[in-house]
Amino acid sequence: MAQSTVERERTTPGGPERVGGAGWTAVWLTGAVALAAEGVLALVVYFLAGLRDEYYLAAGVPAYVGYLFVSVVVMVLLGLAGLICSAAVVLPVVQLSRWSARKRGRPETARWCLAVCGTVAATAALCIGVPTALFGGGWTALPLVLLVAFVGLVPAVLCSRAVTVLRRTGARFGLAAGVLGCGLALSAVVFVGGLAAYGTGLIQEYEPPRLTKTQLVGVWSDDQGGTLTLRADGTAVADELGVHDADTATSGEAHEHCDGSGSWSKGAAPDGTSQLALDVTDCRAVSSWQFGGTEEQPTLFHWIGDPDSLKRHILHRGAPAQ
Template structure:
């Protein structure tokens, strides 16, 4: 196939970007986003919040302002996944057997995997989970394009631009209510359980913990600690400072800090490291020799299999979260 043939094929395939496909892809892509946002909210609120403030107010604002930004997000999703997949499907059916909508689904899933690879390289997102989410987000818009395009062939069934978006709004509301109802049932029945941090013994806490920017914390049996480029609460503990923490290295002392047995958060830090704050979760109190920073509580998070130590520096609603994972 020469360049001229390729240009002719692409010219014919641009029919996949007709006005019906564009409006349908954008409208249906936008329609699924509130339900996706609710799923994300349930996942976040039933997982480890790392000591941060509630996101309910922010989420409520997003829903109130949804009519202003959802169309743009839907169009963006259409331009990077649904419509390119439609063009590739149109090219494919000219060479290979099979209904166009099935090839459209296949290419949408493939582009989702491609974008997941890009996010993994650029931002370190987990590839498998991101690929699954992006592939799933491509299904409903593809089916929506097929539905509205079929309806556009008959004047009696044609929705038009405004009709497409009205139907999309109705579908969005139904999807959101289904997800919301499912989330309520799942939490009330215990199908989705509230997050509980792991309980680690002193022996499990000892070892090497690593974080970003070269941070290393070595906890030795007996209460000695070695640290490299480790963030600690700054001397001023000022939320407006930049950065809101002090980077320390050298040696120090540590001790496990436990909440009281009934888990009501009345446990108190202190002891040899001098962490003076209520302890509502188990953690590690750390003091650096030489007076670098203030004694800092590194709270235990993660899971029994993959434990973490973390500190949220600064504003609890928008602080700087630093996480250490065990070697």
């Protein structure tokens, strides 16, 4: 029986070399850095795509220090998530690929590994997408989970599988470092390329709508039932319009309201963009409103407290919902 087993192993097509404890540590680290690099790339793409939507960034040294701190925290979290997901997902998939190929008596090739990744991704899509659809989430979750799982698995699993092919321990850990370096380099290239595309106008960055006086005429309301009516003759009427002072700036909720009538005009903000200049009795605390939103769904807003807080009081076009 032992002789038969030896003969069967000799006739089985070759595959990746067996790896020991240090080798599997390299496999684990390679999967972790690949997943972390994928996370960095996804965040870069998400950030660049977000520049097409309405956004506001705080400025100044404290804000920049905060951004740096958040970036470091995110990188640490991505690294920890990569280590956990590599042990929980990538290593089992690599083992499953090797085991299933051995069971079928065939070499464990990259193509076979891709097929296993596809099977695992399809299983995840069924386990997550079907319950989501049945509970009202829509069947679009099924292909979405399949795509995300497959795209997320393949690079990490293939890179980890490549470690099992190498014979020397140093080369295995070197591959892990190379995967990390290539992933970060790709993210940097995408980031710089995206900024260049926005800078040259190849991709249009978000810009506030350029509202005309005719477009400003009408009723504007906030989410607390207050309204601001702008008339074509330049008069304005405020009804229960929310007012924020120094005490309410931190909470973002207006506990005071202003009523009255006055005038309005279209003026220029300090940064050169257009804004609404409002001169209404008892509402002089909110005398200037900037334009936001889109051409189809414009908004008027003013900053609550320091603009670096990014808190805004927003008015939407139309009467408040009943």
